Amino acid sequence: MFLSGHSTPRLGIDLAGGTSITLQARSEPGQESAVNQTNMNTAVGIIERRVNGLGVSEAEVQTQGNDHIIVNIPKGTNEKQAREQVGTTAQLYFRPVLQLASGEPAPEGSATPSASGSPDEAEKGDGGEAGGDKATEGGDEATDGGSGEPEATPTTQGRAASGALKADATPSPSGPAEDDADPTPSPSASAAEPSEALQKKFEALTCTDTEERTEASEGTKPAEPIVACGTNAQGQWEKYILGPSAVAGTEVDDATAAIDQQGAQGWLVNMEFTDKGKKQFADVTSDISAKPSPQNQFAIVLDGDVVSAPYVREPLTGGTAQISGSFTQESAQDLANMLSYGALPLSFVEESVTSVTAALGGEQLEAGLIAGAIGLLLVVVYLVVYYRGLSLIAIISLLMSAALTYTIMVLLGPAIGFALNLPAVCGAIVAIGITADSFIVFFERVRDEIREGRSLQPAVARGWPRARRTILVSDFVSFLSAAVLFVVTVGKVQGFAFTLGLTTLLDVVVVFFFTRPLLTILARKKFFASGHPWSGLDPKRLGVKPPLRRSRRTVPADPKEA
Structure with missing residues (x-):
């Protein structure tokens, strides 16, 4: 811990x-x-x-x-x-790239900013049906594998901002000759020329200015071209003119982060499209794959920002794709979350952000802990009065269960983000009764065996199988209730169900691997084996009657005849 x-x-x-x-x-x-x-x-x-x-x-x-x-x-x-995840609540779209240039202020005395470095690469993978299309992130990767790959830098939104699709090292014969050194678009090659007003807006845009970026994304419609900003793998701002939406984010069926098993590029993001999205994605990649860079790119736009902009060499018709490269686990998971959950049916604006104090919760927790302590004290008093020496075994087992529960809760915090709330504390308090009930069942089975005239060690050996069945059935019902409650509820009630299920499982562990062995060992001690009045196993107190002594009649060797 x-x-x-x-x-x-x-x-x-x-x-x-x-x-x-x-x-x-x-x-x-x-x-x-x-x-x-x-x-x-x-x-x-x-x-x-x-x-x-x-x-x-x-x-x-x-x-x-x-x-x-x-x-x-x-x-x-x-x-x-988390705020970034919540704040990016606008709809997600896949848009073709019409123009691309540096989004950072030009140095004094320099000419109009030129297009940024070579864009990311997109190719179709071998066997789209089996393995799916593969995407690789990294701006300057050579298709022959000769050059290194720059390290992806997370964007200001906490996610890698460039992506690329990759599979075959050899370009498709149908694809255009690449010129990564000069990605500046050719106006004549553009399928949809931006309007003069949009062109002026694009030329005047500076992506490093937050207000300008916000104004550029306001009032945009899916069916119209837009101006947007994003950062590349080196963390540099780039600005785009993007065509109308080709695929809506709602057509992304699933997106997950996974370790790249085939290369040394760390983490990747797998995308799957719906049937409708598969056709739309195939259409857009078929259209842009025959165009020069950067018009062979498509941009993934979320909340007006370009979060990834891979380029395509071949049509991607398999319905799946991968975005890979120099992702960390965190940046890959962030991008997967955006793709999976970015397409909301509504747009949202962050109206207010306030800090919440724990004063009220602290008072409730204090009251709950006092109630729990009183309940625990009553349980201990009952055990001592009724079971006497056996109560020592029960109390030690309760402490062991509490220590295990606390340790696991501590470890689950960094492991899965588990947070202890008031309902979870309530679940832990309820579990005290469940755990104590298991001890009582075991003790009573042993005492029943003693009432039948057996000594302590045979009584423990014979009483355990009968107690075990009862304990397992009882804990199974409790765990099933917790599992159903966890599945059908949300929010804080899940914390109660999770804690109740966890402590129920720990009750089985403690009874099987601690309480039973401890009682087996103590059964060999004279204090318990002899049935001391304070052991809780006193035969007289349990109502055990000593067996009747039968008189032996002496039969004469030579019986007399009548």
């Missing part, structure tokens, strides 16, 4: 405080009716999965009124990362 660097459990927002974010729903122009209860509930589910994709962080997501969502993030979670 201490080797992990943690000695106390992570606490939920009700016990440790945290951050509360209020989001207001906004519909797209002309779709005012989209702000309805159904879409709000869908958005709550997506945001909850997105935030908890960072771990079982016990984040609370719930609606308030008709158009607000409240997100409570407990202290101890990566709050900055």
Whole structure:
């Protein structure tokens, strides 16, 4: 426990405080009716999965009124990362790239900013049906494998900003000759020329200016070209003119982060499309694969920002793709979360962010702990009065169970993000009765055997199998109840169910591997084996009657005849 660097459990927002974010729903122009209860509930589910994709962080997501969502993030979670996950709530789109240039201010005295370094690469993988298409992140990777790959740098939103598809080292004969050194688009080759106003907006845009980036993404519609910004693998800002949306983010069926098993590039992101998305993705990649760079790129746009911009050599028709490169586990998981949960039915704006104190939760916790301590004390008093010496075994077993529960809760904090909240504490208190009940069942079986006239060691050996069945059935019912409650509920109630299920499993471990061996050892001690009045196994106190002595009649060797 201490080797992990943690000695106390992570606490939920009700016990440790945290951050509360209020989001207001906004519909797209002309779709005012989209702000309805159904879409709000869908958005709550997506945001909850997105935030908890960072771990079982016990984040609370719930609606308030008709158009607000409240997100409570407990202290101890990566709050900055979680806020970024919550804040990027606009719809996700795949758009073709029309123009690309540096988005950083040009040095004084220099000419118009030139296009940025070579874009990322996209190719179709071998056997799209079996292995799926493969995407590789990294801006300057040579197709012959001769050059190194720059290290991906997370964007300001905490995710890698460039991506590329890759498979065959040899370019497709149908694809155009590449010129990575000069990715500047040829205006004549553009399938859809941007308007003069959009071109001026593109030339004047400076991506390092937050206000300019925000204004550029405001009021954009899926069916219209837009101007957007993103960062490349080296962390440099780039600006884009993007065509109308070709694939909506809702057509991404699933996206997961995984370790690249075939190369030394660390982590990658796997994408799967729906049937509709598969056709749309095949159409857009078929169209742009025959164009010069950067018009053979498509941009993944979330909340007005380009989060990845791979380029394509061949049509990608397998319905799956991979984005790989110099990802870390965190950046790959962030991008996978954005792809999986980025497409919300509504757009949201962050209305307010407030800090939540743990004062009220602390008072409730104190009251709960006092109630738990009183209950535990009553259980101990009952055990001492009724079981006497056996109560020592029960108390030590309870302490062992408490130590295991505490240790596992501490370890689960950094492992899966488990946070201890008030309902979870309630579940742990309820578990005291479940654990004590197991000891009572075992002790009573042993005492029943003694009542039948057996000594202590045979009584323990014969009583355990009968007690074991009863304990397992009882704990199974308790665990099943906790499992069902965990599945059908959300939020804090899941904390209660999780703790109850965990302590039920630990009860089985303690009874089988600690209580029974301890009683077996103590059964050999004279204090317990002799049935001392304070052992709890006194035959007289248990109502055991000594066996009747039968008189022996002497039969004469030579019986007399009558």
